[in-house]
Amino acid sequence: MTNTLHLSDLLPGPGVKAPANLDTVTLDHVSEALTVLRTILPLDSRDFSADPLDAVLYGVLVGWGCEEHPAGARHDEECGGDGAFDEVADTFGWSADQRERIRQYRAAVRAMTGD
Numbered sequence: 236m237t238n239t240l241h242l243s244d245l246l247p248g249p250g251v252k253a254p255a256n257l258d259t260v261t262l263d264h265v266s267e268a269l270t271v272l273r274t275i276l277p278l279d280s281r282d283f284s285a286d287p288l289d290a291v292l293y294g295v296l297v298g299w300g301c302e303e304h305p306a307g308a309r310h311d312e313e314c315g316g317d318g319a320f321d322e323v324a325d326t327f328g329w330s331a332d333q334r335e336r337i338r339q340y341r342a343a344v345r346a347m348t349g350d
């Protein structure tokens with residue numbers, strides 16, 4: 236895997252043709268854009284937990300916590316549960332409301348990207 240990303244590798248994107256203007260933007264376009272962002276972010280070698288803006292972007296687009304097990308279910312040793320989310324949230328002092336909003340935004344992105 237390479238850390239070198241070029242815009243030409245990403246656009247016009249693998250699935251949905253880019254809209255001619257904003258009047259024709261559909262949920263498919265938004266889903267495509269979010270999927271591209273969600274795909275390329277983890278390819279970068281930077282530590283997304285080292286910067287507060289990076290931490291939010293990663294938390295919304297990729298997610299810090301376990302997404303394998305549904306809410307309220309037991310986590311196992313492999314998934315790590317919400318440990319990474321809590322650690323990042325604690326590092327940057329996210330309030331309970333901020334933590335909930337990031338979880339809600341992440342759920343919205345997941346609904347749009349289908350992952």
Ligand SMILES: [Zn+2]
Pocket residue numbers: 301302303304309310311314315316
């Ligand atoms: Zn889990």
